[in-house]
Amino acid sequence: MTSVNSKEGNKEEYAFIYGDEAVSYEVVRKSVPQGSSHQKVKRKITIKVHPNCEVVVTSPEDANREDIHQAVMKRAKWIYDALKEFRGHLEYVQAKHYVSGEMQFYLGRRYVLKIVEDADALPTVKMTRGKLLVTLTRFNDDKTAMVRALVCNWYKVRAERIFHERLSELLPQATWVDGLPSFRVLPMTKQWGSCSAKGNLMLNPHLIKAPKECIDYVILHELCHIAEHNHSDKFWRLLTSVMPNWKEVKNRLDGMAELYLNE
Template identity: 45%
Template structure:
């Protein structure tokens, strides 16, 4: 194993290079949540070759390092105060809190901000309104995505009933009677991640467990589901925190 340094613009990071017998062609780069960068290469690859391959992915590596750092910063319980970062459909928004005794309560998306107006804008009130707003948005958005996805699946004629709840560590589940439960917090994820969870649960309407047949079905309708799942797993800590 060797340690190398990657430079990109004015940034630099160290990375470990290990040779992996199971690899024949590909060089694999991993950016771990703690900020470690690890490169796996086939045993016969030249060091210079590996360096070039890593340099080519420099931008991607630093983007992933930034999001790993975000996770450490943002995966903390929220305070529900102005200036805080909150997520919606994969984007980050700044929370703007306005206490207005006479104005009606509202939650709005305004230029990169989630703006909450309430007569009393303490932590409990802001949290309640924001979580309510996510639920209303999720209800509408998930239903539209569900209708869209169902239209392309031959084993379903009508969209199944959908129930929404806040869950601690699960994005969705499928009940034996054929209804789909979804975590409201999924509305914080990017659309392709939402679609993946919906499709996963819809596949369970035909294949009830995680059998080979189930994964074949999933793969047929979402060939890149592995990458999407990995992305969602990586975001989980950030999106499930309240």
């Protein structure tokens, strides 16, 4: 299952001051694995800023509080800059009203929604010159609902076609899969895709808004679940074998998730 975001473990909450702002962060402590010589393997303190502006610090369970704080302060500027960038993304995340001028996405590119009235035309949606053009026969009280329905259906049709093309293109890499897996396009709020125990795939139509490389990542992720049903080390090795740069592609997709899933 490819989720939009995930966290694990117990957490502690702290904060530090940067400039005139208090920046909060969570500490997730993890047990240190035993080495082959029965000596503890040293685990570093790592810091991650999530697209939803959560700051998560992962540390060994026995790490000193002061050591954690110093590690955070050494990267304080980096944390602040990352938060500033993600906040810039979130400023654009507002509920869609399906009116002219709103931003829409398709295969990683931005398009401006334009709605026109034409009494002689059938209701349609098409891309033209950087715009997603919606034509209605006439404007009435149901205008917003009609535009939303037309746009959502347009995305679904495009998603079914493009996902099928990408699945067929990627399948030769998934040598452990027999035949062409069936898939459904199904709206999901927290997942990009999933794979059933029988190997049937479900893909989120909102994924069509992302670059093709991100679509490929989700499809390959789910194909790997046909061989490995959980996120074991074997699963991640299999995914890395077919997409060595999956981590950066996943980060790119997660960074835009709020915008792509917004409707």
